Amino acid sequence: MSNVVIVGAQWGDEGKGKVVDILTRKADLVVRFQGGNNAGHTLVAGGQKYALRLVPSGILHDGKTGLIAGGVVVDPDVLLEEIDGLSARGVRVGPGNLKVSEKAHVIMPYHQALDQAREGSKGAGKIGTTGKGIGPCYEDKASRIGLRLGDLRDLESFRDQAERALGEKNQLLTGLYGQSPQKLDELMAKARLWADRLGPYLTDTWRLLMAAVDQGRQILFEGAQGVMLDLDHGSYPFVTSSNPVAGSVSAGAGLPPRKIDGILALVKAYSTRVGSGPFPTELEDQTGEYLRRRGTEFGTVTGRPRRCGWLDTVVVRTSVTLCGADHLAVTKLDVLAGLPELKIATHYLLDGEKIDFIPSDIRAAARCRPVYESWPGFEGDLSKVRKTEDLPANARRYLERMSELCGAPPALVSVGPDREETIMLHEYF
Ligand code: GDP
Ligand code: IMO
Numbered sequence: 001m002s003n004v005v006i007v008g009a010q011w012g013d014e015g016k017g018k019v020v021d022i023l024t025r026k027a028d029l030v031v032r033f034q035g036g037n038n039a040g041h042t043l044v045a046g047g048q049k050y051a052l053r054l055v056p057s058g059i060l061h062d063g064k065t066g067l068i069a070g071g072v073v074v075d076p077d078v079l080l081e082e083i084d085g086l087s088a089r090g091v092r093v094g095p096g097n098l099k100v101s102e103k104a105h106v107i108m109p110y111h112q113a114l115d116q117a118r119e120g121s122k123g124a125g126k127i128g129t130t131g132k133g134i135g136p137c138y139e140d141k142a143s144r145i146g147l148r149l150g151d152l153r154d155l156e157s158f159r160d161q162a163e164r165a166l167g168e169k170n171q172l173l174t175g176l177y178g179q180s181p182q183k184l185d186e187l188m189a190k191a192r193l194w195a196d197r198l199g200p201y202l203t204d205t206w207r208l209l210m211a212a213v214d215q216g217r218q219i220l221f222e223g224a225q226g227v228m229l230d231l232d233h234g235s236y237p238f239v240t241s242s243n244p245v246a247g248s249v250s251a252g253a254g255l256p257p258r259k260i261d262g263i264l265a266l267v268k269a270y271s272t273r274v275g276s277g278p279f280p281t282e283l284e285d286q287t288g289e290y291l292r293r294r295g296t297e298f299g300t301v302t303g304r305p306r307r308c309g310w311l312d313t314v315v316v317r318t319s320v321t322l323c324g325a326d327h328l329a330v331t332k333l334d335v336l337a338g339l340p341e342l343k344i345a346t347h348y349l350l351d352g353e354k355i356d357f358i359p360s361d362i363r364a365a366a367r368c369r370p371v372y373e374s375w376p377g378f379e380g381d382l383s384k385v386r387k388t389e390d391l392p393a394n395a396r397r398y399l400e401r402m403s404e405l406c407g408a409p410p411a412l413v414s415v416g417p418d419r420e421e422t423i424m425l426h427e428y429f
């Protein structure tokens, strides 16, 4: 298999960083194709923890190339900070092994300010965004007034474009949201630094990708967020502003759909969600607290406590179907240890009717009540287990039922944050 897409099948934070890191051992290229620094992908190797935002999660491996493709929105300050942080820790990262698309849109400081001002003005109705300017940047891209990283090559023209954009953004920031205006000179001081430091990384990543595809290289496509946060298929408006579905790899990176060889859906053994929006299996009780504590469920990007709940197989089935996933990667099975009873949602009850889909209407989705199956729990430290036969019998049963209900077999099971704490069941490359 050459071209494998990894997607989150829930609301993000399924453990994509860890799984991409493991699969990179046998890959040549790792490609981010959507989202931006709203993503926080954690890898743990040799007791060291790395939280990545934009740099593809294969970066710890020597001899591999990371691509940030045109579908990603990039805050240059965050990317530079990440490159510097990794370098300071001895990770080799430079224009030789990291390529950034000149077509990727720039998250400007006014995008971040607008994101935060809008959220602040919404009160209880807020989306609960990461506040990183993702939505406003994609808006400008769709409105055809965005600035792309390649525009940094001509700073005079960049200045003209930024000046036009700033005229409009400052009206919104000051008039509508009572914020201070942003200054063009300050923005251009940043732009000069970005041009200087990021210039060597910029290229047409699509052409590099096509050459790698032609050579039959092993390529991993690292999705960000999760299918339930998809702009088109998620619980709109409580979604992100890009498409985390697998098919988005064609738009975001330019991989022709027929070249996708494998699709792996990441599924946490329970559910979490950060931000607002319907969450039928949410647990606002001691069990939810247990999952949050044992699973360290606090946002990588914002530090916010994640909402926790039982596994929802209506959600995962929908994602597996939408993405055409052929396998699951099940993560955080170890976190469930110690609970006497485990519940799995198989269906919903909507106004008394049993349904097996997520209603498009957000109000109806919010009225869905989960229909549960109950399974006996298991105990013990799973982190040393490397074969499914060595799992407690009840953990094995839970896994089997999970994969039956989700509609795909597991390719790997993760039993701890470290890259070694993994049960491999299927080789992707
Ligand atoms: P991502 O956004 O999908 O890459 O996931 P995050 O990195 O935001 O969140 C997943 C969290 O769970 C990280 O802190 C990981 O280190 C951790 N993690 C990943 N897999 C496992 C696992 O199998 N067990 C445990 N206990 N933690 C895990
Ligand atoms: P990774 O890649 C979890 C959520 C936010 C909010 C909504 C919109 O680490 O899985 P945005 O800033 O994108 O406009 O916020 O989407 N969100 C994520 N939740 N994991 C993520 O990324 C997320 N990226 C965005 O919490 O509800």
Ligand code: MG
Pocket: 012, 013, 014, 039, 040, 041, 042, 300
């Ligand atoms: Mg995350």
